[in-house]
Amino acid sequence: MTPAARISAPFGPYEFQLVLLRRMADHQAGLVDEALRELGAGHTAMREANKRWQAWAHGRSGRGELDRYRRALGEPEARHAVRGGSEAWLWPVPLWPDLRFTVLVGPGRAVWSRGLTRAPGAPAPSLRTADDLRPWHCTVDEVWRAFRDVEPREGVGPALARLDFTLPDGERAAAEFAWGLLQRTVPPLNARGSGGTPGPA
Structure with a gap:
């Protein structure tokens, strides 16, 4: 089945993965392109899957959020x-x-x-330094447990999260996540010369 045909088929796990990737594409375009090749899909298919998911989520079908996940x-x-x-x-x-x-x-x-x-x-990654914070390598829960003085930041965006925290060397760091998966590190809110609060890409 071609990617275009799959997108016109009932919404399932294949399409849901495209929805996850759409949110990540603003942060890690290269990794998303690799994942799309693995799925045999392109950006058009990804956008269409996300459009269908959003319409489904905001429609008047009466289904709750949990039922949408079960159906997909x-x-x-x-x-x-x-x-x-x-x-x-x-x-x-x-x-x-x-x-x-x-x-x-x-x-x-x-x-x-x-x-x-x-x-x-599944083995969790060892998170000790800023170099260990690689995109798609760890989850928000793992970063929360690995470091101290963790502060979540609200209002980053739909399906997005941000944590500020302290590294073992005492430096403050910050990381942004999409669907719970690390996307990038960013300057912490209290970093000198950061120019203010960084927003989502």
């Missing part, structure tokens, strides 16, 4: 309880075999968070 991705590979009375639902993502698309589901099937996390049993 099928039943989760795993579900497990987490603290706070919520449950984590995990789906595999072929582009990132060591990761899972994880939705944190609260009471009443409310979606509390969604994004890529490390798959259970």
Whole structure:
């Protein structure tokens, strides 16, 4: 099936990966191009998949966010309880075999968070210095656990997150994530000469 034909087919895991890539394309165009080649798709297919997803998300079908993920991705590979009375639902993502698309589901099937996390049993990267913070190499949860004085920043953008934190050498650093996956490091808010708060690309 050609990429164009696939995009006209029912929305499934293939199309959902294109949605993830669309959000990342503003930060890591080269990595996204490599992933598109792996999927046999192009930028037009990626944009069309994202357009369909956005229309679906904002439509009047009456489906909640969790139902949209289930309809696109099928039943989760795993579900497990987490603290706070919520449950984590995990789906595999072929582009990132060591990761899972994880939705944190609260009471009443409310979606509390969604994004890529490390798959259970998959080795996590060692994060000690700024050089270890490579694009697509680690998740927001892993950075949060690895460093100290972590401060999340609000209002970065849809499906985007930013953390400011302190490296072991005492320097402040900051990183931006799309769908929970590291995209780039940026000057921290309190960096001298940073010129103000950096925004999304």
